Amino acid sequence: MSTETHTEAHHGGPKVYTANLFALLFLTIITVAAASFNFGSANVVIALAIASVKAILVGLFFMHLLWDKPVNAIILVAAFLFLGIFLMFDFIDVGSRVVFAPRNTAPMDNATPVPDSMNPLKAAPPRPLDPAPATEEHKAAEEHK
Amino acid sequence: MSTTTTDVHAHGGHDEHGEHNPYHQHHFATMEQQFDTSKIGMWLFLATEILLFGGLFVGFGLMQHKYPREFIEAHEHLKQMVFGSPFPLYGAINTVVLLVSSWTMVMGVNAAQTNQQKKTVRFLVMTILLACVFLAIKYVEYEHKFHDGLLPAKYYAHQSEDLIKGTHGYATFFAFYFMMTGLHGIHVLVGIGLLGWLVMRARRGAFSSAYYTPVDLVGLYWHIVDMIWIYLFPLYYLIS
Numbered sequence: 001m002s003t004e005t006h007t008e009a010h011h012g013g014p015k016v017y018t019a020n021l022f023a024l025l026f027l028t029i030i031t032v033a034a035a036s037f038n039f040g041s042a043n044v045v046i047a048l049a050i051a052s053v054k055a056i057l058v059g060l061f062f063m064h065l066l067w068d069k070p071v072n073a074i075i076l077v078a079a080f081l082f083l084g085i086f087l088m089f090d091f092i093d094v095g096s097r098v099v100f101a102p103r104n105t106a107p108m109d110n111a112t113p114v115p116d117s118m119n120p121l122k123a124a125p126p127r128p129l130d131p132a133p134a135t136e137e138h139k140a141a142e143e144h145k
Numbered sequence: 146m147s148t149t150t151t152d153v154h155a156h157g158g159h160d161e162h163g164e165h166n167p168y169h170q171h172h173f174a175t176m177e178q179q180f181d182t183s184k185i186g187m188w189l190f191l192a193t194e195i196l197l198f199g200g201l202f203v204g205f206g207l208m209q210h211k212y213p214r215e216f217i218e219a220h221e222h223l224k225q226m227v228f229g230s231p232f233p234l235y236g237a238i239n240t241v242v243l244l245v246s247s248w249t250m251v252m253g254v255n256a257a258q259t260n261q262q263k264k265t266v267r268f269l270v271m272t273i274l275l276a277c278v279f280l281a282i283k284y285v286e287y288e289h290k291f292h293d294g295l296l297p298a299k300y301y302a303h304q305s306e307d308l309i310k311g312t313h314g315y316a317t318f319f320a321f322y323f324m325m326t327g328l329h330g331i332h333v334l335v336g337i338g339l340l341g342w343l344v345m346r347a348r349r350g351a352f353s354s355a356y357y358t359p360v361d362l363v364g365l366y367w368h369i370v371d372m373i374w375i376y377l378f379p380l381y382y383l384i385s
Contacts, residue, residue, distance in 0.1 A: 014252060021248040028240050028378075032233070035383035047379035054375045062251045062368045069181060072188045079192035083199035090203055094210050 011067045020061040027054050168356040180358055187362040191369045194332075198325070198373050205321045205380065215314020216384065222295055222303075223286075223322075223382050233382035235286045239279050240378045246275035247371040254364040257347070257357040265360065266347045272367065273340045276333050283330055290319070297323045322381060329377060332370045339363045 031050040039046060060066040065073045166176055173179035209216045224231035253268030294302035297320035301312060343363055346352065352360050 012251070012255065014255060017248055017251045017255065021244060024244045024247075025241060028237070028244065031379055031383065032237055035379070044380075044384060047383055048376075051376050051379050055372045058247065058368050058372050058375070062247050062371075063365055068184075071185060075185070075188040075192050076195075079195040079199075083195060083202075086199065087203050087206065090207060091210075094207060 012061060012064060016061055020057055024054055024057055027057075166355055168358075176355070180361075183358050183362060184365075187365050191365060194369055194373075198328070198376075201321070201325050201328070202376065202380070205325065208317050208321060209384070212314030212317060216318050219295075219315045219318035220381060220384055222290070222293070233378075235282050236378050236382035239282050240374065242275050242279045242282070243371050243374050246272050246279070247368055249275060250364050250367045254357065254360050257352040257360040258354055260353050262347060262350050262352065265352060266344055269340055269344045269347060269360075273337055273344070276337045276340070279333055280330060280337075283326070287323075290323075295319050325377060326381070329370065329373055332373070336363070336367050336370055339366065 027050055031047055034046050034050065035043065059073075059076060065076070168179075169176050170179060173182065221231060223233055223236060225234040226232075227234055249268045249271040253265050253272060256262075256264035256268055290296070295315075296302060298316050301316035301319060303315065340363060343352075343360055346359070
């Protein structure tokens with residue numbers, strides 16, 4: 001581009017950006033295709049690796065980090081670094097936990113049903129607001145005290 | 146113009162006639178320093194954005210660890226039948242839409258940097274339109290979820306077997322789904338507002354190679370929104 005000499009601060013250009021777009025679209029196809037195969041627990045790792053490559057491409061070319069002053073890239077990398085520390089320690093935590101269940105109770109599982117009071121399908125219709133007169137049950141309860 | 150120093154001329158192309166750049170604020174020695182300062186401020190904001198979404202990603206990861214089966218089954222609800230097999234159609238289309246909008250954005254920044262003011266407006270308007278397409282698809286997607294009762298936490302009311310078994314896991318999945326895609330959608334909305342403001346200014350010819358800071362910074366914001374979606378898409382729509 002003839003105007004390129006005008007702006008020395010950036011070295012990207014429509015050609016670079018368009019090539020980057022096609023690379024990103026290609027990686028999107030790859031990640032969708034990869035998800036249809038079962039690599040076991042590696043699936044998440046593969047998906048995140050491809051996503052990270054895409055994020056790096058966006059950062060380097062669309063966000064001009066490749067040609068920018070390094071301080072901006074340092075800020076971005078630092079944010080990801082601290083996020084990584086956060087993620088790592090959380091997974092060390094959950095990964096190293098041992099579930100202690102008392103012998104005399106049923107083991108806790110994730111399939112515990114929601115109590116009916118929180119279940120919109122089973123929730124009782126709202127009660128009318130009239131105060132119920134003292135019934136036999138109430139009287140019996142009073143006497144019991 | 147006592148504030149105009151000879152340093153101003155060090156930054157090429159912004160000051161051909163030796164005049165004071167009207168955008169040059171007096172507390173900055175040069176336009177370049179002013180530009181770099183704004184940019185560092187924007188990057189610091191983007192770092193907080195990464196940490197904001199990062200916390201939610203970590204929460205999502207922990208809950209996926211807790212409810213692995215339910216999360217995999219629940220994410221099937223994000224897929225549509227395409228040629229007889231489940232495919233994350235809306236998610237995939239939105240990924241493409243957002244990637245293309247990132248391209249139109251960077252082309253707009255490039256046009257502003259190279260004094261092509263009409264082109265700047267055109268690319269910014271295209272970015273807004275793509276953002277609207279993204280939100281429209283998001284609306285259709287949410288509409289289906291609402292209709293099926295695939296709602297967060299205690300509002301989860303999907304009419305099927307899985308209401309009885311493992312409701313906690315499903316409800317948690319959709320709590321994270323709506324929280325994260327919703328927060329992302331709010332960012333897209335804010336982006337549309339910022340882009341609209343840029344279009345108004347660009348139409349008045351406010352941006353040139355001498356001054357394009359707002360276009361550049363909104364561009365950075367737009368790309369971080371795209372970058373967050375790049376991680377959201379595989380984690381929500383493709384986990385298996």
